[in-house]
Amino acid sequence: MHTIVCIKQVPDPEIPPAKFKIDPVAKKVIPPPGVPPVISVYDERAVEAACRLKDKHKGKITVLSLGSEKATDVVRHAISMGADEGYVLQDEAFENLDSFGTAYVLGKAIQKIGGYDLILCGRQAADWGAGQVGSILAEILGLPIITLACDIQVEDKKLKIKRILKDGFEIVEAPTPAVATVSSEIGLPRLPAGVALMLARRKQIPIWKAKDIGADLSELDPSKVHTEITEIFIPTRERKCEMIPGATPAEVATNLVSKLVKLI
Amino acid sequence: MSEYKGVMVLGEITEGKLAPITIELLGIGRRLANDLGEELSLLLMGGKAGVLAREAIAYGANKVYVAEDSLFDEYNSDTYTQWISNFCQKTMPSILLIGHTDIGCDLAPRLNGRLRGGLAMDAVNLSIDPSTKLLVSTRPIFGGNAYAKVVSRFARPQMATVRTKIFPPAERDDSRQGEIVSVAEKVDPSIIKAKVIDRIKEEFEGVKLEDAEVIVSGGHGIGSAKNFELLWELARLLGGTVGATRRACDEGWVPVTRQIGQSGKVVSPKLYIAVALSGAMSHIVGCLGSKCIVAINKDPEANIFNVAHFGIVADYKEVLPVLIEKFKEQRSP
Amino acid sequence: MASREVFWNITYGYVVYVLAAIGIAIWLYGFYQRYRVWRLGRPDECAKEIGKRIGVFIRTTIVDVFFHRKFLRQPFSGTMHLIIFWGFVILLLASAVDAISYYSGYHIQGTPYLWFSLISDFGGFLILLGILMAALRRYVWKPRSLNSLLDDGIVLSSLTAILITGYMIEGLRQAATEISPHPDWAVWSPGGWVFAKIFIDLSEGTLRSWHKFLWWFHSALTVGVILYSGLTFSKLQHLIVSPLNIFFRSLGPVGAPTPIDIEKAEILGVGEIKDFTWKQLLDLDACTNCGRCEDNCPAWATGKPLSPRKLVQDLKGHMLHLSSNSADSHESSLPLIGEAPNEAEIWACTTCAACQEACPVYVEHILKVIDLRRHLVLAQNKMPESAQLMLRNMQMRGHPWAGAQSLRLRGDWTTGLDLNLLGEGNHVNTLLWVGCTGALIDRNVEVTLSLTRVLKAAGVDFAILGEAETCCGDPARRAGYEFQFQLMAEQNIEIFKSHHIQEIITSCPHCFNIIKNEYPKYGGEFRVLHYTQLLWGLIKQGRLSLSKEVKTVLTYHDPCYLGRYNGIYSEPRKILQGIPQVRIKEMRRSRERSFCCGGGGGHMWIEEQPGTQKISQRRIEDVLNTGVDTVVTSCPYCLQMFEESIENKDSLKVKDLIEIVESSLKKSS
Secondary structure, three states: OEEEEEEOEEOOOOOOHHHOEEEOOOOEEEOOOOOOOEEOHHHHHHHHHHHHHHHHHOOEEEEEEEOOHHHHHHHHHHHHHOOOEEEEEOOHHHOOOOHHHHHHHHHHHHHHHOOOOEEEEEOOOOOOOOOOHHHHHHHHHOOOEEEEEEEEEEEOOEEEEEEEEOOEEEEEEEEOOEEEEEOHHHOOOOOOOHHHHHHHHHOOOOEEOOHHHOOOHHHHOHHHOOOEEEEEEOOOOOOOOEEOOOOOHHHHHHHHHHHHOOOO | OOOOOOEEEEOOEEOOEEOHHHHHHHHHHHHHHHHHOOOEEEEEEOOOHHHHHHHHHHOOOOEEEEEOOHHHOOOOHHHHHHHHHHHHHHHOOOEEEEEOOHHHHHHHHHHHHHHOOEEEEEEOEEEEOOOOOOEEEEEEEHHHOEEEEEEOOOOOOEEEEEOOOOOOOOOOOOOOOOEEEEOOOOOOHHHOOOEEEEEEEOOHHHOOHHHOOEEEEEOHHHOOOOOHHHHHHHHHHOOOEEEEOHHHHHOOOOOHHHEEOOOOEOOOOOEEEEEOOOOOHHHHHHHOOOOEEEEEEOOOOOOHHHHOOEEEEOOHHHHHHHHHHHHHHHHOO | OOOOOOOOOOOOOOHHHHHHHHHHHHHHHHHHHHHHHHOOOEOOHHHOOHHHHHHHHHHHHHHHHHOOOOHHHOHHHHHHHHHHHHHHHHHHHHHHHHHHHHHHOOOOOHHHHHHHHHHHHHHHHHHHHHHHHHHHHHHHHOOOOOOOOHHHHHHHHHHHHHHHHHHHHHHHHHHHHHOOOOHHHHOOOHHHHHHHHHHOOOOHHHHHHHHHHHHHHHHHHHHHHHHHHHHHOOHHHHHHHHHHHHHOOOOOOOOOOOOOOOOOOOOOOOOOHHHOEHHHHHHHHHOOOOOHHHHHOHHHHOOOOOOHHHHHHHHHHHHHHHHHOOOOOOOOOOOOOOOOOOHHHHHHOOOOOHHHHHOOOOOOOHHHHHHHHHHHHHHOOOOOHHHHHHHHHHHHHOOOOOOHHHOOOOOHHHOOOOOOEOOOOOOOOEEEEOOHHHHHOHHHHHHHHHHHHHHHHOOOOOEEOHHHOOOOOHHHHHOOOHHHHHHHHHHHHHHHHHOOOOEEEEOOHHHHHHHHHHHHHHOOOOEEEEHHHHHHHHHHHOOOOEOOOOOEEEEEOOOOOOOOOOOOOHHHHHHHHOOOOEEEOOOOOOHHHOOOOOOOOOOOOOOOOOOOOOHHHHHHHHHHHHOOOEEEEOOHHHHHHHHHHOOOOOOOEEEEHHHHHHHOEOOOO
16 A cells, blocks of 8 residues: 655754744744754654554555755655655745645645555644645545544555544544545654664655646746735743732632633 | 625534534624624534524524535535535635634635635634735644734635634624525535544543643642542543643652653643642643643742743642632533 | 592592593583574674683682672672682592592692691581571572572582582591591591591491492582583583683673664564574573672662563573574574563663672673663564653654753753854864753753863863754663664764864763763774763862862762763762862762662663652662761762652752862852
């Protein structure tokens, strides 16, 4: 069985909150120097899901990453977990794409690769977290989409996918090929080790440009984006702890609840 | 693009009633519609849709579309996407609001892909830009460290999944008038590719610390395993789970798997309630990713107050029971 | 002239040599069979450097075998073995003397003979006393670490029989030839004399026939014991196998694992018994099941399922299963890791080396544990979740402190300080290597800052890497995640070389140990110092003067990786002793016998078995027993483990040695 996994390289989410800086003019996040980017948390789970399927059913895993040339690092990481090969999609035209543009480019690359049974993505990217690429990709390719997978089984060419719900799980049955987005409930991804790690060190990772995948640049025209970010901001976080007032425990509790209601 | 008009809310029906999020969406939807000077419509799907339509009008909808097909009683991605996209292509709403629920999170991106509109997920604020008349959605990015305002200049409909309990519910006014439109179009069940074959409700203890949205955490000040039950009660009520500091785990009051901190788990829930724990840095490291930290501790000098957003200096044994009560009151319909 | 006739009353005495030769031949055959089993293991580096080995062997023999250094750490059983050993040496020498006398014609006579006889008898007596002590310990006191097998009983009883019959033979001879004509000689052979007095009334004929019978019985029994030992590979084999094991003991640094060639390795770690090297298999046979390792193991002492003795014996069981399947067999043996040894045992080890330090026959336990971990991690991807979290963080972020990066980044500790931060292309002689803990964990950053201030006060010219520093790789290597360690080692060596660094000062013994002892195999040889070594040197040179009073009663806890791994015990103490008003009270378990803090072997992150006492808590008990107000250590892990475990921070403080040093520095104007 052939699984294609789409992964993204993101700035490391694990930094002191005080160091999280944005450039409001460029509308970009400035990662602190010296902190290397990492593979997006859910995408790594998607690779893990693919590896588990490969453990059981043999077959092949291809990894795709749309990003900068540095994205070869995350592709290599996926290979060291057990993927067979990977490609980086890098082109000037691929910068600043929205979810539709991203899905379009990935779709073109996937069509070029072909012969797949399952496409996996993380449920959302750890950076911008739009959470749509997987579903839009499914629409572009005309495939069923199953979101928030925490366990994927294959029986007689049919997928049995366990999905996370707010208060439990459901099992969805779907034909192959299909697209699934993977959530962190799948568990810890495996450690790169063994033969896979050795393979990853030597592996060549091709970089595909727009022409390599036959992308129509007019589809990626910046004026054609479906969503734009007009502003990014960091909510002012009061450094001081706000002490909840109240003469009695009941009053204090009431005041606290009213403060928290928006959160949950 | 000017053919797209109005605010449409995708309603959800839970346990035979309008879901609370739907009532909240009607509230914010009404405001947006007023700002645009346009209509607010609601789409209800399923066997019970007709019965609830009147109520929806009382909550502010000008028009309620009803698709009273029992096929829609159970959500299915294929049928809903197909039907709603056809429906939207006919009704052409300018804005489409969906709840950020199990259904909404699954449906919205796919619907957006089908309709090729513009979608912002997990919106915590919505407004109409006075000059452009565009829907401005505010959504969290980078794990909630920042927020982005998103617009769709050309793509239609402008879609947003809205986080629950952000907006107040719409006010009910039974004197309101409105139109109920029955939509007869059917969808062919043979288009279903992915179907649910089983559903399992889970005990809360199953929610992993790393994935929990609410964590109630206890420290050495809790005093005993029995006292942790109070934390469990609060956690379950809020749909979360219980964590603990290393010392509490060492004492055996909770399993070691509940340990949060430098040598335990690193968590980032929306709400972290730190009960009777001093806030040693080795513990703080594990919970600093929380969006909101509430500290309850007898000692006003405790370090936890240096990192918490809200603090209560009190004996947790006095505060927690009342807090539980207040939350219960707030949550009951 | 006092003397005795060798081979008196014995005809065809040379037959005993024939018997012995046959016995030895059969013994050699048995040994050869075992040798073939050992050789099923993979090649080992220890076959090299034979010349150096001979020197080490002689030294070890003198210190550990003649003087029984390690044995005597357990006074009772050490003494027991000491007297058995020397008793046998005496008896064997005596027998050799007899044999030489007989064939050379030169006999000891007169007073020398009497002393000779006395010493021989004394030798036998020593052995009997030793056996009595052994039996008392094994069968009456029954300490937990001593599990008794049938072999033990057979050995003790057959040796007793040999000795008793030996005295009986002597007594019979004395009764027949000595007592009457030379009563004053008899007392010089007290063992025989006892029996002589019992037999005195027997007729000469009876005496002679009993004597002959017992003589041959005694000889046959001895040959029998040799055969028994050789064919069953009894613990008596340690007479040959243990010296062999000592000869082939690792000459390299303590606990330094063998590199795995990433490109070519076919076997990752040890998954089957044959994956061990032949020397490691030899180890399993050298073990005499004495239990000293178990007695000193901190994991065992706090209720974890790990006993180093049991681990070795379980592995030996696997090896024996192999030999019973015929040593020729190429079939793979049973998977090693399952019930015994099981994963919980393998992960419980803190690699503290107390087991190896205690072992009198130089069994090397640590590398076996690491080899097993390598198999679990690299080949099977199986490890405790806490280990996996730590190793993932090593792999993704280059340090083991998952979550810590949410609080501070690697280079944050340098903010606002006037330090020589190495930029690209800068060259410097001396580097201060801060370590992950010293850069990322608040309490340990205090120690790092203190160290930089002291170094500056002493005028030491050093540079730092700041955020360019990544982990030395120790936690990964000890947890079996070898490839990650190798990548980090190679990367660090490249960084060191790019800055032309010659000397590296560390504050963490784990960094110190791995950079000094294990990096050379990857092309990185530098002069590496732990800060205590550097400071002591500076004090001797007069560049650092500790003159301010520090009124404190403290105890010094020897970190495992500084002490047992690298032999650094005295420098920290000398530094502390030189500080005015400092009083040091040593714990009972200090220096080589120091009890681990529980942080090594990856256990700073890997959870200890729930429901058991924390190793650090057990060590704190040792500290509290001294009644001091401060425990001083020179390792960031020890500092962390103690800080976590001390219940009442008002009654006991934990300090790093550098902090005591700094408080003794007179502030510069």
